[in-house]
Amino acid sequence: MKIANGSAFWGDSLQASKHLLExxxxxxxxxxxYLAEFSLSIMAAQKEKDPMLGYxxxxxxxxxxxxPFWKKGLPFKVVANAGGLYPKGCAEACRKILQEEGCEKAIxxxxxxxVLSILKQNECDPLYNHMExxxxxxxxxxxxxxxxxxxxxKSIVAALKEGADIVITGRVADPSLTVGxxxxxxxxxxxxYDLLAQATVAGHLIECGTQVTGGISCLWEQIEDVAxxxxxxxxxxxNGAFTITKPRHTGGVVxxxxxxxxxxxxxxxxxxxxxxxxxxSFLNVQLEEKGVNQIYITGAKGSEPTPNFKVSASYKDGxxxxxxxxxxxxxxxxxxxxxxxxxxxxxxxxxxxVECIGAGDVVPGVFSRKDAKEIVLRVAAADEKIEVLxxxxxxxxxxxxxxxxxxxxxxxxxxxIRPVFGFWPCLIEKKHIFEKWEML
Amino acid sequence: MAKLKEIAYARSGDKGGQANIGVIAKNQENYExxxxxxxxxxxxVYFERLNPDAVIRxxxxxxxxxxxxxxxxxxxxASLSLRTDTxxxxxxxxxxxxxxxxx
Numbered sequence: 052m053k054i055a056n057g058s059a060f061w062g063d064s065l066q067a068s069k070h071l072l073e074x075x076x077x078x079x080x081x082x083x084x085y086l087a088e089f090s091l092s093i094m095a096a097q098k099e100k101d102p103m104l105g106y107x108x109x110x111x112x113x114x115x116x117x118x119p120f121w122k123k124g125l126p127f128k129v130v131a132n133a134g135g136l137y138p139k140g141c142a143e144a145c146r147k148i149l150q151e152e153g154c155e156k157a158i159x160x161x162x163x164x165x166v167l168s169i170l171k172q173n174e175c176d177p178l179y180n181h182m183e184x185x186x187x188x189x190x191x192x193x194x195x196x197x198x199x200x201x202x203x204x205k206s207i208v209a210a211l212k213e214g215a216d217i218v219i220t221g222r223v224a225d226p227s228l229t230v231g232x233x234x235x236x237x238x239x240x241x242x243x244y245d246l247l248a249q250a251t252v253a254g255h256l257i258e259c260g261t262q263v264t265g266g267i268s269c270l271w272e273q274i275e276d277v278a279x280x281x282x283x284x285x286x287x288x289x290n291g292a293f294t295i296t297k298p299r300h301t302g303g304v305v306x307x308x309x310x311x312x313x314x315x316x317x318x319x320x321x322x323x324x325x326x327x328x329x330x331x332s333f334l335n336v337q338l339e340e341k342g343v344n345q346i347y348i349t350g351a352k353g354s355e356p357t358p359n360f361k362v363s364a365s366y367k368d369g370x371x372x373x374x375x376x377x378x379x380x381x382x383x384x385x386x387x388x389x390x391x392x393x394x395x396x397x398x399x400x401x402x403x404x405v406e407c408i409g410a411g412d413v414v415p416g417v418f419s420r421k422d423a424k425e426i427v428l429r430v431a432a433a434d435e436k437i438e439v440l441x442x443x444x445x446x447x448x449x450x451x452x453x454x455x456x457x458x459x460x461x462x463x464x465x466x467x468i469r470p471v472f473g474f475w476p477c478l479i480e481k482k483h484i485f486e487k488w489e490m491l
Numbered sequence: 492m493a494k495l496k497e498i499a500y501a502r503s504g505d506k507g508g509q510a511n512i513g514v515i516a517k518n519q520e521n522y523e524x525x526x527x528x529x530x531x532x533x534x535x536v537y538f539e540r541l542n543p544d545a546v547i548r549x550x551x552x553x554x555x556x557x558x559x560x561x562x563x564x565x566x567x568x569a570s571l572s573l574r575t576d577t578x579x580x581x582x583x584x585x586x587x588x589x590x591x592x593x594x
Contacts, residue, residue: 088507089569183508183562267580269500269587308500308515311554315513317504319560321551336553350553368571404573413575414585415540431573472570476507 052236054229054253055284058083058131059260061090061107067260067282069116074298075284076125079236081117082228083131084258085110091222092365092472094135095197105136106144114145114217118152130207130228134219136197138162142219142491159210161220163486166362166479167198178359182476191366191475198364200479203327203356205241206488207231213490222363224326226254229285237289247329248353249291252336255324256295256313256348257283263295263313265303276302296345305344327360327481329353359478368473369401372440373431374447375408377460384410384421386455387428393450398443400432427460433471440468496587499525503583508568510579512586515556522555528591534559537589538582542566559586 055078057068068081085107098105110133117129134141138160146158170179174192181188199222208231210218218231233239233250241247256263261280265271274280281301287293297305314333318324321333335350374394378387384407391405406412409426411419432443444466451461495501495514498521503512514529516522535546544563551558565579566572576582 087569088505092570267502269496269502269584311515311556312500312502312513314554315511315515315551315556315558316502317506318511318513318558319506321549321558333551334553338554365570371573373573402573406575408575414538414581416537417585417588429575433571433573474507474568474570 052079053284053286054080056082056257060087061085065112068113071282072120078127080232081129084225085133091197098136106141107133118154129217132220134221138219138221156216157214158217158491159215161206161488164199164202164222166200170198179477194366200360200362203227204231206486208235210488211235225258226251229254230328233287244329244353246291248331248351251326251331252351253285253293264297268309292349294345294347310346362477362479364475365472368471369435370437370440370468371433371471372444372466372468374466375427375429379425380457383426387426391430394430394446397446400434400439402433404431492590495589501583501587503579505578508565509562510564512559512582
């Protein structure tokens, strides 16, 4: 069976899905990923203003672009985490669009990942301590705006078994968007952990879209037609082995290098890659080039998942802003640092940072160019009080007349102040979650 | 002076406040070299100006790869960090600039 990914994050190409169906009409499933770690905090802010929001509206644009393919009779189904904080709302909006265009599809949504009230009511439970810092939840519980458990594939499978053509979820583990369709198609039991492990690796490879077809690869400059990278799909066999590839006649490449780079992306201990469905070991994964842009993958091993789901929660943590100016000429770096410090000393925000981009400050100590004659001075600040930042953002423009010679690049306007959402990763026992799904 | 980029390629990413850097050697000989040369301590010192709390190294001999997890290196990560590179996306190319001495 063939499963493609048409979106790596909220902001990815809106054309990718349409192109995938044009290029590979025999796809069984199209998956779409909209939720980066802090996407749900943005959606929480939206939902606060309007309870009918809280999902990725871009998804509706993609759905509309797929209608012609469904009308042609193509059999593909869609699984997406576009539901965000309001999967039901997203599903209803989706149904409205399909009805307007005279396209009948069975839509299901998955819910139950929202654990905000559980966390707020149990702030002393050590399981809800910050996974990295071990700080207790009570430190931030009154500022929490969202908390969602990463659900697995079970509800996706159940909805597909019930006849859903489109499954819209809230927070699920990204690879589960692929595990669900695979389990459904082959009727794999949930305790065949090696099979789930293979499907999880397949999902991990395609979840970032073009990152496996040449995007951000160390070989990017050698790529043919780099402006038109194909999006990836996997062909999974009943025994779990799969080929990762992309549609023919698209730009980019799928080879041992691009696959290894994506395999290593955002992983911790490779012998224990945690997903809600299974714990995967990458240590016996084997890659084999089966053809041009076709890498065959076997060897992922799985074991029983933990009794917990991972939770990503966010809490309000003040505001931040950043501004920039371009500075050229002799001693540009020195001039830049002086100006950066001037801006900070005038407003004294709680937290601040000066970077001279072009001098090597983005990764200090690695690409240093103290004698750069052209830099971007970037100054960022954060504070609990918005008034401090309101003053901070006004300190850039005066340097146009009072600053060093060679100051330019100020026409982007006064910097924008944004709310900061602190990230709070923790665990929650699966038994507290009531995962559910519903057909519309 | 040779650099790591001649014998390996890399990709970095984030998980909250920590980053990982996957370093993949181009062949088995290069893998044996980086296994000996690219220690946790070397990586921690290389990135010391980003203040990692700890560096943990994992080996994937089946892929000729090492995975380095740099705890606390992202100044709080995506929303909290004030840096340009809040998600550690530049760290992969950065590590490939490391000078390597033979033997």
